[in-house]
Amino acid sequence: MPLKWNSIHAKLLATYLVLIALGTFLLGGYLLWSFYIFFMNMKQTELEIWSNILSEDIGEALYRNNLEQVQGLVKRYGSPETITLRIFNPQGRLLSTSAPKIDRMIKDWSVIPGMKGAIQNKTVNGVAKGVLSNEDRVYTVRPIIYQGQRLGIIRMSVTITQFQRQFRSLLVTVLGTVMLTFLLCAVISAWLARSLALPILEMRNFAVRLGSGHLGENIYISRGDELGQLASELNRMSELLASVERERRAFLANVSHELRTPVSNVKVTLEALSIGAASEPELCDRFIQTAQNEINRLSRLIQDLLDLGRLEAGVAPLEIQSVSLRSLINRAIEAIELRTFHHGVNINNDVPDLELNVDSERMLQALLNILENAIKYSPPGSTVSLMGYTENNQKIIQIKDEGIGIKPEALPHIFEEFYRSDSSRQSDGTGLGLAISQRIIKAHGGTITADSVLGEGTTIIISFPK
Template identity: 55%
Template sequence: MRGFLPRIKLNTIHAKLFGTYLMLTAFGTSLLAGYILWSFADYFMRMRQVDLDNWTSALSESVADGLEQKDIPQVKLLVQRYGAPQNLTLRVFNQQGNLIATSDPKLDSQVKDWYQIPGMRAALKNRVEQGIAKGVLSNKDRLYIARPIERNGQFLGVLRMSITLEQFQRQFARVFWSVLGTLAITILLCALISSRFARSLSKPIEIMQNFAIRLGGGHFGDKLIIQENNELDQLAAELNRMSERLASLDQERRVFLANVSHELRTPISNVQVTVDALKGGAYEEPEIRDRFFQTIDSEIKRLARLIHDLLDLGRLEAGVTQLEQQSISLQGLINRAVNAIEPRMQTVKIALQVNVDPLTIQGDPERLLQAILNLLDNAIKHSPANSQVFISGYSRGKQAIIQIQDQGKGIKEADLPRIFEQFYTTDPSRKSSGNGLGLAITKRIIEAHQGSITATSTPNQGATFIISLPLKG
């Protein structure tokens, strides 16, 4: 076996895996970063709104005292005191919406219509309103609350407080860029990790892809080396087994073609030589001419048998042979085989003993008869004169067992695993008596009937072939 480890290049598999991992990572981290920033901004706004609500609730009581007593200087003093911070603006309006006191008189003197200021209309209608709006005569965002001032159910005026968001926006911008920088670094690190992870997955896949391409190109027997300790190892093992099997099948195909060529060439050459001899004048001698014609007839029949067996074997292996499904008496099937082979056995002085139980199987009677005749023919070929062949049939569980045993010299242990191969013969000296396809055809017939066939042998005591077929249910 040759090692196979091609150079890996970045291809579409790696690119797709890398792109997918990076996209998911970027999407996930961006979503998380966005949620963090939104949560931070929302939390800050809600806390500031709560603060404004608490401040104005407490301050409105003090302002209500001044308005109830019509002590405007006291109201202005409260507004100046609590509205002193630069980021905060405090205003008090009377029932008509006229400005009474403000913490920013210079700016507020420019306002002509306070009804257009966000929150004022709602507050003058005795409703609290708060939110975010642009500052008075400016484009800066401010958080505001407009609260009606009441005392004993009497509407006294409106307290409006606003606070600039500029400081928060600067802080939020710093947080935003910090999060964005962290996000960029995270995505970069994830990209490196994703690339490594994608390569760890794509590399063995690419190796197996190239391995499969080489198999498709006829390079059988290569060995795939992958060490991932996961399902890819199992896939690589299966590919290696497939490669070995294909190499074995390719070798079998080559041997089969060589054997077929040899088997076809021999009778054709014999016929050609005989015809040439007849052309050269051999036909003038009757005795030689008759012998040559007999040789031609024998070789043509041998060639016909070989072609028939090859076609038969090909159809069985391809699964295109249609098998009949009939109820078959095992005793009747064996008797047919015995009747067909008995004259030949008498000629070579071989006795036959049959002991078959009354069993019923399912299948094609003609094909099964062919298989049994092939085994009996094999037994006769390898049995000496005045010996016996034993045929027995019995049941074992749900199987019908047919056993054919001869008293020949047996089969060598080294030959037993190969006797069902095409063109394989255990005795080269007997090759002319057969083409080596009989046992191969028998095995295919039995397997087509969902059965099995095995062989055992004892040196100088003969060989035993055992067929196992399903009994009819």
């Protein structure tokens, strides 16, 4: 896959490389600098210790005015190759040195680093070039105090040329190690960035295909991390969208079918009236009644579709209040009293006086749809029973009829729009009543289920949290 510099792969790789470069080079630089400082401090400490010890012996010799002993000490502890030891009087005039060939060429010692401070009775430490050379040296200069008297100045310096050569060798080694570490980390980072970027790119392309209408497809990314979980969620979303699309198409087909039937009936009736049926009053009245019935059916269907659409979109606000379940059931029974009389169905109301926090008008609509459905499929002389009780922190309502029942394979679908299990379930209804009831009950945080036995009847169970 070619690397595009504005891609997430390139950004991840660049981020890794920058962080690795900063980390490795800063760490390498810090280690080198710490080693250098440690060595210089160690050398400086050694010089301070030696100069302090020698100042005692040399101070005693100067106190006795024994310059030969001073010269002996300088010769013993000074080495022309590495260590230079110089002794001065309190005014800064050279008394003895371990490097006489060089020092005889110096006329003014006050310009040598550290000497002005020592003349002023101060101890001075530092790093400077050699007296007549370009090599770096660590030096210490301190006054010689003996028996409370200031008898002279001791200046001791050591070359660090060998250390600098070793340090340069160490620098090359560390830089080489850092570069090798950087290259190894770069290879690992490239692999890691690619392993993260490829699934993201695949999911991006998969989302583009979903947006183009290729619903129901799956993406195969076998990972145990968040990217694998995201791929699983995308697959679930694809299947859900495909299911929603199938339901949408089925819904549109059902709506078209349900609308076409009453419209066709009205059209046929009007055509019959237009070609002469209006001249026969009895036939005309029957046709007009048929047209009115179909228009009422069409009006109910449109109203049910509007209610269902509002509930699905969540734009039907609920006016929640505390309502007596008994009074709500009584209102529903009174509203369908005429239908129960015409169907010859009895209502047995055994609902206690429970309190529900619901929208009373919406719940009344849901109960009416369920009761009308129960009455519709109950034979004359049968009973529709209503019960209410509390169980496991749930308030439960049961509506049981003694009708024809529902086939087991059809039971899971009865709350779907326009669903009818067989021709025996056909009626003058819109096929949306139970679907609307389910949406209303779900909007209140409740659940609705059905249990049925063929030839014995159906039980609708509504549960609300207590």
